[in-house]
Amino acid sequence: MKLEGPRVTIRRMVADDVDAMLQWRSFADPLYQPFDFPRTSRSEQLRWFEWRSQDPARRLYTVLDEHERVIGSLTLREIDGRRSARLGITIGADYVSQGYGTEAMTIFFDHYFGEMGFQELVLDVAATNLRAVRAYHSLGFQEVSQHYRAANHSSYRVLRTDPRYRHLRRLFRRRGTGYEVVFYDMVLKREEWQACREKVRD
Secondary structure: OEEEOOOOEEEEOOHHHHHHHHOOOOOOOOOOHHHOOOOOOHHHHHHHHHHHHOOOOOEEEEEEOOOOOEEEEEEEEEEEOOOEEEEEEEEOHHHOOOOHHHHHHHHHHHHHHOOOOOOEEEEEEEOOOHHHHHHHHHOOOEEEEEEEEEOOOHHHHHHHHOHHHHHHHHHEEEEOOEEEEEEEEEEEEHHHHHHHHHHHHO
16 A cells, blocks of 8 residues: 655555654654654564564555655554544654644545545544644544543643643642543544535645
8 A cells, every 4th residue: 555645645554653753752842742653673563564564453564755865654443344434643843833743644544534434533632732733623523532542751741830831731630649641532424524625625
């Protein structure tokens, strides 16, 4: 499979892509540090890749830019026949806020609801990931529920205590001796994507 847009190409992930992802720099903004590519060893990442690649309920894809640089990953998991799957997408820190993620999702969703024949796509996203939440809403996703997860990453403490992020404090709650952060559960149905795409074309 190879999907091509004006600037972005999506293809199946290969082991060499993991090496490129390990070279991505970390996010400077605490808002996005929880979503850095894991800083584990190459051997551990390759084991992760091999394990995930052999899971029939998963698909792993790599996002390339117009210079054929590895700039992101896109995954499907919890694949349920042709009914639904759960989306995961990561764009490296040097490539965010340049439209790559939106373009990648646009061409992939056309394929997902078209050739792949799925009925709906689901995802969960941290409410503090403001950039991702905006992007998903712009592509037609609807929030259907919320849940909390442990806010264990060190950057979440910054978001709770730094005055610059006081507007995000409502997204946390104390749980025992720690804190939890809100995640939004979102869904995009085939009909809603088709309607969204028509608006984009207009």
